[in-house]
Amino acid sequence: xxxxILPVIFIFLFIYCLFKKINTYDAFVKGAKSSIKLVIDIxxxxxxxxxxxxxxxVSGITQFLTKLLSPIFNFLGIPKELSEIVLLRxxxxxxxxxxxxxxxxxxxxxxxISRCACVIMGCSETIFYVATVYFSQTxxxxxxxxxxxxxxxxxxxxxxxxxLCKII
Amino acid sequence: xxxxxxxxxxxxMNKIWLFMMISGILVLLYTNPSQTLSTMISAxxxxxxxxxxxxxxxxxxxxxxxxxxQSGLSNKLAKLLRPIIKKLFKIxxxxxxxxxxxxxxANMLGLGNASTxxxxxxxxxxxxxxxTASFPMIMLLILNTTSLQLLPTTIMGLRASSGSLxxxxxxxxxxxxxxxxxxxxxxxxxxxxxxxxxxxxGET
Numbered sequence: 001x002x003x004x005i006l007p008v009i010f011i012f013l014f015i016y017c018l019f020k021k022i023n024t025y026d027a028f029v030k031g032a033k034s035s036i037k038l039v040i041d042i043x044x045x046x047x048x049x050x051x052x053x054x055x056x057x058v059s060g061i062t063q064f065l066t067k068l069l070s071p072i073f074n075f076l077g078i079p080k081e082l083s084e085i086v087l088l089r090x091x092x093x094x095x096x097x098x099x100x101x102x103x104x105x106x107x108x109x110x111x112x113i114s115r116c117a118c119v120i121m122g123c124s125e126t127i128f129y130v131a132t133v134y135f136s137q138t139x140x141x142x143x144x145x146x147x148x149x150x151x152x153x154x155x156x157x158x159x160x161x162x163x164l165c166k167i168i
Numbered sequence: 169x170x171x172x173x174x175x176x177x178x179x180x181m182n183k184i185w186l187f188m189m190i191s192g193i194l195v196l197l198y199t200n201p202s203q204t205l206s207t208m209i210s211a212x213x214x215x216x217x218x219x220x221x222x223x224x225x226x227x228x229x230x231x232x233x234x235x236x237x238q239s240g241l242s243n244k245l246a247k248l249l250r251p252i253i254k255k256l257f258k259i260x261x262x263x264x265x266x267x268x269x270x271x272x273x274a275n276m277l278g279l280g281n282a283s284t285x286x287x288x289x290x291x292x293x294x295x296x297x298x299x300t301a302s303f304p305m306i307m308l309l310i311l312n313t314t315s316l317q318l319l320p321t322t323i324m325g326l327r328a329s330s331g332s333l334x335x336x337x338x339x340x341x342x343x344x345x346x347x348x349x350x351x352x353x354x355x356x357x358x359x360x361x362x363x364x365x366x367x368x369x370g371e372t
Contacts, residue, residue: 005277013232017239024235031234035226038285039219047215052185054211055192058203094218100326109332115341118327122320122342123349127313128184134287134309138295141182145360146306149353150313157314157349164341 045136049128053091062087077162079113081106085120086158090127090151097121112165119161124154222281229282233270245269256311256354257304264293268308275316287312303361310353318343 017024056062066087070080078086081103089096100117107113127150131143196204236242246253246266253265253272267290274283287308294305301309320342327335 010232013235013239013241016241017235020239022235022239027234027238028231031230031232032227035223035230035285038226038230038288039223042222042288043215043219046219047212048185050215050218051208051211052188052192054207055196055204056188058207059192059195059199061191061195097326100323101330104326104330109327109330110334114327114332115338118320118323118338119341119345122317122323122338123315123345125313125315130313131309133284134291134312135301135305137288137292138305139297139299140295140301140305142300143309144301144306144364145357146301146309149356149360150310153310153314153349153353153356156352157345160348161341161345164344168341 042133042136045132046129049091049132053088053095057088057095076159077166078158079116079162081113082117082120082162085117086155089120089124090154091129093126093129096126116162116165119165120158123157123161127151127154225281226285229274229279230285233282233286236270242266242270245273249273257307259294259304261293264290264304267293271308272311272316275312276318278317278319278321280317283312303357306361307354307357310357311350314349314353315346316350318346 014024062084066083069087070083073083073086074080085096085099085103088099100121103114103117127147131147131150135143193204196207233242236245243262243266246262246269249269249272250265253268254260257265257268259265267286271283271286271290274280274286290308291305294302294308296302320338323338323342324335327338
């Protein structure tokens, strides 16, 4: 069902443009051209955050933090098996998806832990990645309360997700 | 340091990054110093790969977005979403409203990669060069750091491919959790903004 939505939208868009006599080819080329510049502009921001996260993971700091935090997580109803996902989710999308697949393999995709992990992934985003990329083209240095709110909401979301998976 | 700078919760990406780098390198220095540089370079390499992928994805989406723009459909979409955007962002600028409308609707369709270029453009247009994030900028960031996508298609696909018997049974809890998170984040942003405004008024 969801796989036909996009092609249908594209067809409607092209038919609409046909009636409005718009040069779709010229427009597409113009848009596609801006993609290279955009990626070059955001590359250094992504690279620096990825390097920092990689150092934290290779040095074992994340595993250490995971061990340190899991009793607290357990108290809040978050399974300790998910501590690493919860910890890394704000930083890296690909990393947390790799961890999700690990959870599937270890505990089976239909277990309580896997369902929790799915809901956690589904209602959250890679906060630091989004923040660096979105603000990369601005002069903003102070984000005020933005990151704390994003982190708090995402953490409350984790607790709610685990609770919901127990009930539903 | 005056009261204001002490009271306002400040956030510097610079400090967070520095802290992450120093702690990472210090521990590696003790455990495995030869891995420091290779880790950094391999992370950078995977970023190059990621960016090449992103470039491909953005080329397709920015192409379509330009068509949507020229056809005038983005104006219609913006008009449709205008009441909500005006209420949430408190802005009055048709160009920016259009970008935000595209960004939010791409997010809702689950097209994270299509929404990013519009989000970056909107952020750039909202920037007042003062160095501090304004209320609409923070609102836009918060809406993008909370998942607006109601149908978790990627995760359902992953579940199906790893042999789940009912990949869709996470839909209901995900929707409830997402709606909860979105409501909570909008409320918190509005609350923080009103506290900040009160403080500002109190000082002058």
